[in-house]
Amino acid sequence: MQIHDKSPLKAEARNLSFYYGEAKALKNINMPIYDKKVTALIGPSGCGKSTYLRSFNRMHDLYPGNRYEGEIRFFPDNTNLLSPEVDPIEVRMRVGMVFQKPNPFPKSIYENVAYGLRVRGENNKRVLDDKVEHALRGAAIWDEAKDRLNELASNLSGGQQQRLCIARALATDPELLLFDEPTSALDPIATGAIEELVHELKKRVTILIVTHNMQQAARVSDYTAYMYLGEMIEFGKTDEIFIKPQDKRTEDYITGRMG
């Protein structure tokens, strides 16, 4: 996977393997993630793309029996996110995540966004107000939410809830933002809004997005990685992957002959 690119690296997987107990779910993955770019992960169901994504914020550490091998180097400080010496909480403070299904907490809109800040010990009302507004604006939901900040988040529509979850992740200024099929539970209009938002967000944060939808990958990403059976088959600039895939398996997948 030799990509000669001028943009700096934000992260890099090096010989990354992952095991659910005995089952090897990721096989020796090497892949760069470029700073302030959108990288899409595509592949058929069960290919390991979500597993790979969830390695970046050590989500697997929440459950017993999971094991990583190899490294995910995080730049500019060259920290290995998977090192046993690095606390997963430290990793999650730097790497935000948006889930497949909108998962707002059953609290107010305001408290949902403020939560990450409260966890970091911020209790100053003025600072919180400021950052909540900034995050909601960043997630393009401020206009819809500003008059109902104290309402329950569950009163929002699905698409609004997902943007709220993006705001929740943005509030703590993550360096890398993970999206795990963020639009799979949304209608086409809400999906369009999220895609537009992803495009807007890459000005300030590096994005890694898992998607089932190849058109979405083509629309939103700068780089695309095709995964199959836990292996990284091909990685490259999105237009090159879609126009001229190097690997037969990638070509089969994106032309719809498989998956």
Added chain:
Amino acid sequence: MQANILTTEQIRALIAKGKLKDAVFKAVGIFCLAIALLVIVLLVSDMVMKGSERFTVDFFMNFASRRATQAGILSAWVGSLLVMLVTALAAVPLGVAAGVYLEEYAKRNWITELIEINITNLAAVPSIVYGLLALGIFVYQFGFGQSILSAGLTLALLILPIIIVSTREAIRAIPAMIREGSMAVGATRWQTCRYHIIPYAMPGILTGVIIGLARAIGETAPIITIGALTFIAFLPPVPYTTGTDGVTAGMFDWVMSPFTVMPIQIFNWTSRPDPAFEVNAAAAGFVLMAMVLSMNAVAIYLRYKMRKNIKW
């Protein structure tokens, strides 16, 4: 038409046969329900009719007496409420903490499996056994004597398994994505429990607490075992008041006071030879039931109010 496809008549006959079974089961179900309800209605109305002449203010404000018409349940209902207070204060923090630990912190291995099996079994231990245990530990070993404290702690032990199990069930009902959402912004386990798991599990925990307390308030055997009095003509000292002996009570003196509780008072009255006391027993029985039912009513209301805001 193929041989294995049914004609319209056959289909209708089939449906009619099915509907008949439906009707039979429905009738049986209603009959069973009616029996259960009828028993309760009979019990309650029997108590009300027998005890009706005792439903006066005096009955609630009088101590026990040798004369049935003057005997009241003051020391019993005060005793029951105070014992319940101690029980709740001891059992809720212990039970909730244990439940949260088992669900959120404990590693899954054979030790936790063993603990889980034991907790489930504890719920089935006869209450008299708790009474024996408490007599040895609280009354003699710790020197709490035959006090409200001993009784409250005994009943706390008794309902601890109920609270632990309901806490765990309430926590298990919280979707994993809520926990992950909290951890994903960098929260610790405790922050996740404090801000999410415990608040969202609260309606379920509350149900368990009330079921436990409703069971505890009716318990007689362990309370007799640790030596509750059956005839008591004084109340526990109110904090910071001066009694007839001229001693000012401290904040927590009441927990060391002798006491009696409703079921013991009822048991005592039913064992008297004078049939006039049966009236007292019936009236007190009704009051005890009313206490349990109002506790349940409060729990249902609180649960409804809390659940309204919790949606995923």
